Amino acid sequence: MLNHENEQLSVENACARIAGELEPVTASESVDIRDALSRVLAQDIFAPFDVPPHTNSAMDGYAIIGADLLSGSSHALTADFMVIGTAWAGRPYKGTVRTGQAVQIMTGAVMPSGADMVLMQEHVQRDAETIRLHPEHAAKYTERGRNVRNAGEDLAKGALVLPAGRRIVPADLGLLASLGIAGVEVRRRLRVAFFCTGDELRNVGEPLEEGSIYDSNRYTLYGMLARLGVEIDDLGVVADRPDAIREIFIRASDSADVVITTGGVSVGEADYVKAVLQELGQVHFWKIAMKPGHPLAFGRIGAAQFFGLPGNPVAVMVSFYQFVQFALARMAGEIDPQHAPTQRAVCLSRLSKKTGRTEFVRGVLESDPDGKLTVQKTGSQGSGILHSMSLANCFIILPEERENVEPGDLVTVQAFFGMVR
Numbered sequence: 001m002l003n004h005e006n007e008q009l010s011v012e013n014a015c016a017r018i019a020g021e022l023e024p025v026t027a028s029e030s031v032d033i034r035d036a037l038s039r040v041l042a043q044d045i046f047a048p049f050d051v052p053p054h055t056n057s058a059m060d061g062y063a064i065i066g067a068d069l070l071s072g073s074s075h076a077l078t079a080d081f082m083v084i085g086t087a088w089a090g091r092p093y094k095g096t097v098r099t100g101q102a103v104q105i106m107t108g109a110v111m112p113s114g115a116d117m118v119l120m121q122e123h124v125q126r127d128a129e130t131i132r133l134h135p136e137h138a139a140k141y142t143e144r145g146r147n148v149r150n151a152g153e154d155l156a157k158g159a160l161v162l163p164a165g166r167r168i169v170p171a172d173l174g175l176l177a178s179l180g181i182a183g184v185e186v187r188r189r190l191r192v193a194f195f196c197t198g199d200e201l202r203n204v205g206e207p208l209e210e211g212s213i214y215d216s217n218r219y220t221l222y223g224m225l226a227r228l229g230v231e232i233d234d235l236g237v238v239a240d241r242p243d244a245i246r247e248i249f250i251r252a253s254d255s256a257d258v259v260i261t262t263g264g265v266s267v268g269e270a271d272y273v274k275a276v277l278q279e280l281g282q283v284h285f286w287k288i289a290m291k292p293g294h295p296l297a298f299g300r301i302g303a304a305q306f307f308g309l310p311g312n313p314v315a316v317m318v319s320f321y322q323f324v325q326f327a328l329a330r331m332a333g334e335i336d337p338q339h340a341p342t343q344r345a346v347c348l349s350r351l352s353k354k355t356g357r358t359e360f361v362r363g364v365l366e367s368d369p370d371g372k373l374t375v376q377k378t379g380s381q382g383s384g385i386l387h388s389m390s391l392a393n394c395f396i397i398l399p400e401e402r403e404n405v406e407p408g409d410l411v412t413v414q415a416f417f418g419m420v421r
Contacts, residue, residue: 007284007286007287008286008287008288008289009286009287009288009289010288010289010358010400011288011289011290011322011358014286014288014296014298014323015322015323015326015339017284017286017298018298018323018326018327019326019327019330021298021300021305022305022327022330022331023331024187024330024331024332024333024334025187025188025190025257025331025332025333026187027187027188028042028043028185028186028187028188029185029186029188030183030184030185030186031183031184031186032182032183033173033176033177033181033182033183033184034173036168036172036173036176036183036184036186037168037169037170037173038167038168038169038229039167039168039186039187039189039229040165040166040167040168040186040187040332040333040334041162041163041164041165041166041167041168041184041185041186041187042164042185042186042187042333043164043184043185044160044162044163044164045160045161045162045163045176045179045181045184046158046159046160046161047155047156047157047158047159047161047179048157048179048180048181049157049179050151050152050155050156050157051152051153051154051155051178051179052149052150052151052152052153052154053151054110054111054151055110055111055148055149055150055151056108056109056110056111056148056149057087057105057106057107057108057109057111057118057147057148057149058107058118058147058148058149059107059118059120059121059147060105060106060107060120060121061104061105061118061119061120061121061123061124061147062081062083062102062103062104062105062118062119062121062124062131063087063093063097063102063103063104063105063111063112063115063117063118064081064097064101064102064115064117064118064119065097065098065099065101065114065115065116065117066116066117066141066143066144066145066146067099067144068081068099068100069117069133069138069141070141070142070143070144079100079132080100080130080131080132081100081101081102081130081131081132082100082101082102082129082130083101083102083103083104083126083129083130083131084097084101084102084103085103085104085112086103086104086105086106087103087104087105087106087109087110087111087112088106088109089106089107089108089109090109091109092109092110092112093105093109093110093112095112095113096112096113096114097112097113097114097115098114102119102131103115105118111148116144116145116148117141117144117145117146117147117148118146118147118148119131119133119141119147120137120147123137123140161175161179162175162176163335164333164335165333165334165335166334166335167329167332167334168184168186187332187333189229189230189231189332190230190231190257190258190328190331190332191230191231191233191255191256191257191258192225192230192231192232192233192256192257192258192259192260192328193232193233193235193252193253193255193256193258193259193260193304194218194221194225194232194233194234194235194259194260194261194262195218195234195235195236195237195238195248195252195261196215196217196218196221196236196237196238196261196262196263196311197237197238197239197240197245197261197262197263197272197273197311198215198237198240198263198311199239199240200212200213201213201214201215201237202214202215202237203215203236203237204219215237216313216386217262217263217311217313217316218234218236218237220313220316220317220386221260221262221316221320222234224317224320224321224324224325228325228328228329228332230328230332233252233255233256235248235251235252240272241272242272242275242276245272245273245276246276246279246280249276249277249280249281249301250280250302252301252304253280253301253302253303253304253306254302256304257303257304257305257331258304258305258306258307258327258328258331259301259304259305259306259307260306260307260308260309260324261273261306261307261308261309262309262310262311262316263309263310263311273297273308274297274308277297277299277301277306277308280301280302281299281300281301281302281306282299282300283297283298283299283300283301283306284297284298284299286298289356289357289358289400290318290322290357290358290359290360291357291358291359291360291383292310292312292314292315292318292360292383293309293310293315293318293319293322293360293383294310294315294357295308295310296308296309296310296319296323298323305327305331307319307323307324307327309324310383312383313383313386313389314362314382314383314385314386314388314389315383317389318360318395321340321395322339322360326338326339339414340414340415340416341414341415342397342412342413342414343373343412343413343415344373344410344411344412344413345365345373345374345375345410345411345413346372346373346374346375346408346409346410346411347374347375347376347396347405347406347407347408347409347410347411348374348375348376348407348408349363349375349376349377349405349407350404350405350406350407351377351396351398351404351405351411352404353398353402353403353404353405354403355400355401355402355403356400357400358397358398358399358400359397359398360395360396360397360398361377361381361395361396361397361398362377362378362381362388362389362391362392362394362395362396363375363376363377363378363392363393363394363395363396363413364376364377364378364391364392364393364394365393365394365413365415373413375394375396375411375413377396378391378392379391392416393415393416393417394413394414394415394416395413395414395416396411396412396413397411397412397413397414398411398412399412
């Protein structure tokens, strides 16, 4: 069934419509934390103990009783402290600190009993077994707890550390290890099948006949999907024949969570994807008010979500980054996935534009000597010029209501380092 045949959506409405149709996968598996990188947690992680587990020194220095400095007495501020021992990280001092005494202490070492302040090593003068705080540093020690990290200061026992739905980043691996957690439960990987249509397409390594071109979309799609950590099923190039497209659709939707195609969703006589979708799927065929990437089909085939991307290489990548990447994150179980953030920059190029559609111009974002962000387009912006994407490090996003941009105008940019590219 094909709905909304003639409807043209804004980019924002298209994103909202897609989001409303998606459900995250529910199956999960247990993995070692080394294998959890970039996976989505299927469980909440709680702290099994206080972090840090004991009150310890934040500096190399000397542990003392803070009251010895806080009495308000000028004599106290210049008093000598007798060094009675040393506390090492992993080897605590076993005795108790009393008035007028100090224990030399290393960063991370357990605070000795009785002590509640650490004088930084650089702030004291030591003579044999006696130390004295330099007077010019006395004002830095006006409260107990100076240079001390309390037990549970980072995480209290039972506190939520990482929520279900978080995609694991390298720092999380270290955090889990610091809690003694060797394995976690993660959502299973999404299974994504994709193929390209077009009788003119040839695989790399095959000879080119007149009118044929090498298929680049399979490689850019593979690269974009591989960065997202999904299971990939590359079904290759499918001939522009309804029977061939029908067969591959059925095969793909039987095993995949998401099916992606490139080409065949326009209005040409040989664009059969649209017709086959009418037979097999429940699909909204969207004409999105954007450039590049105007034709885009989204819907469902069997149990699989479907994205029919345009055939032009740049349009494929723009459509993927603006719609598919977000959808895959949501289906993988991420909590409230966000589109890549945007920022403002001064445009150095003249950009021609009419109102009524959002345009994504490939740009190079830089910082000038004064730290001001500037951006300029990467030359010709045709939707088939893949080189323009290779040169770019951002999209210049021109909203529907925007008209021509003159050099010096402020524009909105979406840096590629804010997305998985």
